[in-house]
Amino acid sequence: MTFAGYICRTCGVQFAESAEPPEECPVCLDERQYVGTDGQLWTTPDELRQQHQADIREEEPGLTGIGMKPSFAIGQRALLLETPDGNVLWDCIPLLAEEMVSFVRSRGGLAAIAISHPHYYASLVEWGSTFDARVYLHQADSRWVMRQDPCVHFWSGEECELLPDVKLLRLGGHFAGGTVLHWRGGEKAGTLLSGDVVQVVADRRWLSFMRSYPNYIPLSDAEVQAIRNLCEFST
Numbered sequence: 332m333t334f335a336g337y338i339c340r341t342c343g344v345q346f347a348e349s350a351e352p353p354e355e356c357p358v359c360l361d362e363r364q365y366v367g368t369d370g371q372l373w374t375t376p377d378e379l380r381q382q383h384q385a386d387i388r389e390e391e392p393g394l395t396g397i398g399m400k401p402s403f404a405i406g407q408r409a410l411l412l413e414t415p416d417g418n419v420l421w422d423c424i425p426l427l428a429e430e431m432v433s434f435v436r437s438r439g440g441l442a443a444i445a446i447s448h449p450h451y452y453a454s455l456v457e458w459g460s461t462f463d464a465r466v467y468l469h470q471a472d473s474r475w476v477m478r479q480d481p482c483v484h485f486w487s488g489e490e491c492e493l494l495p496d497v498k499l500l501r502l503g504g505h506f507a508g509g510t511v512l513h514w515r516g517g518e519k520a521g522t523l524l525s526g527d528v529v530q531v532v533a534d535r536r537w538l539s540f541m542r543s544y545p546n547y548i549p550l551s552d553a554e555v556q557a558i559r560n561l562c563e564f565s566t
């Protein structure tokens with residue numbers, strides 16, 4: 332019997348359908364992630380739905396967090412961004428629960444899904460196909476897609492206009508295709524959704540960047556400067 336694609340318990344990425352769990356998870360074997368001391372562990376979409384629930388929280392008008400409780404993998408959370416021209420799901424999570432589907436549908440569905448980097452690829456095909464939405468991933472990270480599907484759309488270059496007030500910017504750094512989303516709207520007339528490509532530190536007065544957060548691998552001066560230059564260019 333073939334199961335819906337297995338999901339890596341450590342990073343939350345879903346693989347293509349297979350009868351047996353994959354031998355290994357390339358995302359976790361990469362130096363930016365890790366394989367836990369118990370080795371590679373797997374779950375399935377059905378098991379996730381039995382063990383976890385939706386955690387939906389409004390952050391501000393037009394911006395709602397969609398996560399899982401209890402937390403799973405690296406604690407991914409997606410954000411539903413609502414605009415007059417359509418809704419965008421920013422980043423993705425491993426679980427697609429009925430409560431999430433009905434919530435997103437009640438807000439008008441999805442015009443697009445965009446993901447910052449491979450640690451948030453999660454169950455992107457389940458989300459993309461359920462909402463009949465294109466999933467925008469940067470071409471530079473195409474090797475990290477573990478489940479191919481027609482809903483996946485690779486973009487290239489430094490910018491991609493998703494909607495009139497929403498554009499994607501490739502900053503690189505943490506991953507070669509590391510992407511942030513700039514929304515010319517929201518409560519503060521300009522919002523940057525950044526995954527962990529750009530990290531607000533506890534102090535809140537400044538930002539920082541890492542190649543790997545769990546393994547404390549920094550980015551070089553030159554890479555940080557390149558991100559800074561791109562941000563200045565884009566404002």
Ligand SMILES: [Zn+2]
Nearest residue numbers: 339342356359
């Ligand atoms: Zn993994």
Ligand SMILES: [Zn+2]
Nearest residue numbers: 448450505527
């Ligand atoms: Zn990451």
